[in-house]
Amino acid sequence: xxxxxxxxxxxxxxxxxxxxxxxxxxxxxxxxxxxxxxxxxxxxxxxxxxxxxxxxxxxxxxxxxxxxxxxxxxxxxxxxxxxxxxxxxxxxxxxxxxxxxxxxxxxxxxxxxxxxxxxxxxxxxxxxxxxxxxxxxxxxxxxxxxxxxxxxxxxxxxxxxxxxxxxxxxxxxxxxxxxxxxxxx
Amino acid sequence: xxxxxxxxxxxxxxxxxxxxxxxxxxxxxxxxxxxxxxxxxxxxxxxxxxxxxxxxxxxxxxxxxxxxxxxxxxxxxxxxxxxxxxxxxxxxxxxxxxxxxxxxxxxxxxxxxxxxxxxxxxxxxxxxxxxxxxxxxxxxxxxxxxxxxxxxxxxxxxxxxxxxxxxxxxxxxxxxxxxxxxxxxxxxxxxxxxxxxxxxxxxxxxxxxxxxxxxxxxxxxxxxxxxxxxxxxxxxxxxxxxxxxxxxxxxxxxxxxxxxxxxxxxxxxxxxxxxxxxxxxxxxxxxxxxxxxxxxxxxxxxxxxxxxxxxxxxxxxxxxxxxxxxxxxxxxxxxxxxxxxxxxxxxxxxxxxxxxxxxxxxxxxxxxxxxxxxxxxxxxxxxxxxxxxxxxxxxxxxxxxxxxxxxxxxxxxxxxxxxxxxxxxxxxxxxxxxxxxxxxxxxxxxxxxxxxxxxxxxxxxxxxxxxxxxxxxxxxxxxxxxxxxxxxxxxxxxxxxxxxxxxxxxxxxxxxxxxxxxxxxxxxxxxxxxxxxxxxxxxxxxxxxxxxxxxxxxxxxxxxxxxxxxxxxxxxxxxxxxxxxxxxxxxxxxxxxxxxxxxxxxxxxxxxxxxxxxxxxxxxxxxxxxxxxxxxxxxxxxxxxxxxxxxxxxxxxxxxxxxxxxxxxxxxxxxxxxxxxxxxxxxxxxxxxxxxxxxxxxxxxxxxxxxxxxxxxxxxxxxxxxxxxxxxxxxxxxxxxxxxxxxxxxxxxxxxxxxxxxxxxxxxx
Numbered sequence: 001x002x003x004x005x006x007x008x009x010x011x012x013x014x015x016x017x018x019x020x021x022x023x024x025x026x027x028x029x030x031x032x033x034x035x036x037x038x039x040x041x042x043x044x045x046x047x048x049x050x051x052x053x054x055x056x057x058x059x060x061x062x063x064x065x066x067x068x069x070x071x072x073x074x075x076x077x078x079x080x081x082x083x084x085x086x087x088x089x090x091x092x093x094x095x096x097x098x099x100x101x102x103x104x105x106x107x108x109x110x111x112x113x114x115x116x117x118x119x120x121x122x123x124x125x126x127x128x129x130x131x132x133x134x135x136x137x138x139x140x141x142x143x144x145x146x147x148x149x150x151x152x153x154x155x156x157x158x159x160x161x162x163x164x165x166x167x168x169x170x171x172x173x174x175x176x177x178x179x180x181x182x183x184x185x
Numbered sequence: 186x187x188x189x190x191x192x193x194x195x196x197x198x199x200x201x202x203x204x205x206x207x208x209x210x211x212x213x214x215x216x217x218x219x220x221x222x223x224x225x226x227x228x229x230x231x232x233x234x235x236x237x238x239x240x241x242x243x244x245x246x247x248x249x250x251x252x253x254x255x256x257x258x259x260x261x262x263x264x265x266x267x268x269x270x271x272x273x274x275x276x277x278x279x280x281x282x283x284x285x286x287x288x289x290x291x292x293x294x295x296x297x298x299x300x301x302x303x304x305x306x307x308x309x310x311x312x313x314x315x316x317x318x319x320x321x322x323x324x325x326x327x328x329x330x331x332x333x334x335x336x337x338x339x340x341x342x343x344x345x346x347x348x349x350x351x352x353x354x355x356x357x358x359x360x361x362x363x364x365x366x367x368x369x370x371x372x373x374x375x376x377x378x379x380x381x382x383x384x385x386x387x388x389x390x391x392x393x394x395x396x397x398x399x400x401x402x403x404x405x406x407x408x409x410x411x412x413x414x415x416x417x418x419x420x421x422x423x424x425x426x427x428x429x430x431x432x433x434x435x436x437x438x439x440x441x442x443x444x445x446x447x448x449x450x451x452x453x454x455x456x457x458x459x460x461x462x463x464x465x466x467x468x469x470x471x472x473x474x475x476x477x478x479x480x481x482x483x484x485x486x487x488x489x490x491x492x493x494x495x496x497x498x499x500x501x502x503x504x505x506x507x508x509x510x511x512x513x514x515x516x517x518x519x520x521x522x523x524x525x526x527x528x529x530x531x532x533x534x535x536x537x538x539x540x541x542x543x544x545x546x547x548x549x550x551x552x553x554x555x556x557x558x559x560x561x562x563x564x565x566x567x568x569x570x571x572x573x574x575x576x577x578x579x580x581x582x583x584x585x586x587x588x589x590x591x592x593x594x595x596x597x598x599x600x601x602x603x604x605x606x607x608x609x610x611x612x613x614x615x616x617x618x619x620x621x622x623x624x625x626x627x628x629x630x631x632x633x634x635x636x637x638x639x640x641x642x643x644x645x646x647x648x649x650x651x652x653x654x655x656x657x658x659x660x661x662x663x664x665x666x667x668x669x670x671x672x673x674x675x676x677x678x679x680x681x682x683x684x685x686x687x688x689x690x691x692x693x694x695x696x697x698x699x700x701x702x703x704x705x706x707x708x709x710x711x712x713x714x715x716x717x718x719x720x721x722x723x724x725x726x727x728x729x730x731x732x733x734x735x736x737x738x739x740x741x742x743x744x745x746x747x748x749x750x751x752x753x754x755x756x757x758x759x760x761x762x763x764x765x766x767x768x769x770x771x772x773x774x775x776x777x778x779x780x781x782x783x784x785x786x787x788x789x790x791x792x793x794x795x796x797x798x799x800x801x802x803x804x805x806x807x808x809x810x811x812x813x814x815x816x817x818x819x820x821x822x823x824x825x826x827x828x829x830x831x832x833x834x835x836x837x838x839x840x841x842x843x844x845x846x847x848x849x850x851x852x853x854x855x856x857x858x859x860x861x862x863x864x865x866x867x868x869x870x871x872x873x874x875x876x877x878x879x880x881x882x883x884x885x886x887x888x889x890x891x892x893x894x895x896x897x898x899x900x901x902x903x904x905x906x907x908x909x910x911x912x913x914x915x916x917x918x919x920x921x922x923x924x925x926x927x928x929x930x931x932x933x934x935x936x937x938x939x940x941x942x943x944x945x946x947x948x949x950x
Contacts, residue, residue: 013403014373017847021241031842047887052407144238
């Protein structure tokens, strides 16, 4: 089965947030708790022996997604054609009514809610409309460091290998995230 | 709208090729998706390499354009200056008031009483300050100021050492280096022309060693460099001097290069060896001062001198200090004595401009001096648009400028230094300034916020008879206007942006939407105001596009204006990697350096002639009254840095919610200093000195050297009832002075920090 996923070069990420802001602009998401693309900062050490890494985290469009299983109304759908995980807003019960089971099931906080009461879940859909038009995702085109890529997992492995380790990332082999890293480890 | 620059995506969405022209280190491509006359989102450059990808600042611009706090119509002040109370008036009434007031002031006090305060809030060729300057020239002139807070120290040093600001190389040349030293340079946040951080990452991936020297563990230090050397703020010249000591004592200098291309090495060597002052500038001497271990200094000096070609990139931040030009000159000298100049993979430091696009229209003719003859005066008056400011015309050069050199140093004497103009307003001619200032015309500039000593600035601005301001928002400065004129954004007008540092490209900003509310462009305002002033608008009368064609016509590198307009950018094809001073090194007989001696001036005779205290003809490490070892440090023991962060461009995009959430505004303080003061992460703290008090939360972080605190510049001054700035503007604390070379001391303020209140404990949810 075809599976589209992310590549992230952690050695290049300067934590500039351009991907995250471009995502909010493209998808018209207000400032606030809803972040389809999150930047995690991992600082270690004591002055002057320090290390700093950033991890850009969207949705890993897992091969066996835990959010799909957790959703009581089957509002989260894994597309057969490309493995992209999307949400049917009509079916989603909303954060309070359902208790955000998808968010609790996801190890990487991909399911996101805005600040409205009983907000419906939204998340990274890999800019599916752009991909279908043959364009890249908005975050990939935004990154000034060319640290992001999106493609089929086959293509990505060919280009970048198959490393799934990165600073700040805890893999979950059961649900098989569609992500490849160049790690700062 | 020209059909060519619109790509139709869906029938109802137009894509306008435009861009960004903040005063950041970029100038980048934005493609505005416009639906029903409204921008709904942006894309950036996705065409041919090198792409001019916008950073987060540009990507968030939609929230500035449509921000609810945009100024919507002209206003007249009804409260006290600074209070922020205004009433709406019509454009006609507003411009009548401005025109009448300007005529009255000119009549009463003469043109020199008009202070033009131009800013960098817009960096297009046409809008922002340009039309205001043209209009004021036509009106008979104004008092100008000199000095740029970003770089004046680096510029002075570049002129003194090399006689030019064109000292950089194209970025690809970094790949030819064996070692790159990033000194006080953080392009991961400050960009330094798009693509620079990427080039550094690629250089590192090619195995080129990159070392970063900075008091802050910046994103550049953490991500682009492989080694970080923390240094005590303001002591860079001591470390550079100690590196020179190692190089000289171990005979690692490039003596052939020194003999052939430089003057004054012996005098510098005498200083380094301590022959003049009895203090050899040893690594052990420097360790005490800089907190950098002597061994680290020795190793770095050896690495730099023996890994040729090596690029020492001396950033501008360490020159934004009380005696900033000493650091820049010391860095230039280190590049020189190792022979790293004019060769691929080396680097001259200096001002670091590489491509000539910004220079190509500058006149290099020598400025005439002496009184204006009667017939000349008539000639000048006949011209529809004077080429310069009549007040400056034929003025003798400033006594402390490198006036014998061409370009770059702005030697006109009527100018007041930008960081001394509060004093100039308050004291005028009695205080030795060249004018008694009565009114300010402010454009594209949040002056009060972005220059030193806000509290003194308030006094100065309150004392003026009249203030008119073009603004987009109710900034801390705008609150002091008598008449506030709403100006549009660069999405609402046509303009061209020249790259910030001079990379080979241009950005054409096609107008994406109509002006919002009653806002107008600076050009429109000045055109209408000119009529009311009874002066000929001249150039201002032409349509935007025609003026832009006139402005770009001397630039021979733009082969097609129409292509540039269509695409929203013009990428100039540069045949080969450009390296500054290649000709001077390859063929010195026919290509002297543009200095007075024709050589690289380690010792600068011109400076010696000026004979100004604290400006020695060779670069020296000197202390000053707000240095870490000054008596004042007993009272205010912490050194304040007010550097750039990743989410702001000075103060001009501070209000954008998407950017605000990226990094909360906090003072960075090391845990060692925080513990001493019982401060924990998130506590509200006061940062203060004799100039003022700022109250923001503490970010207790290992990422800053003990003894220093960082208040990132650009946050808006917001005083509470007691006059404490709860907005977090670093310039409440910085000193309104300048170095002899014109450097701004934004990174040279001594402060104390104390706990104000503990962080409210978060209740369990």
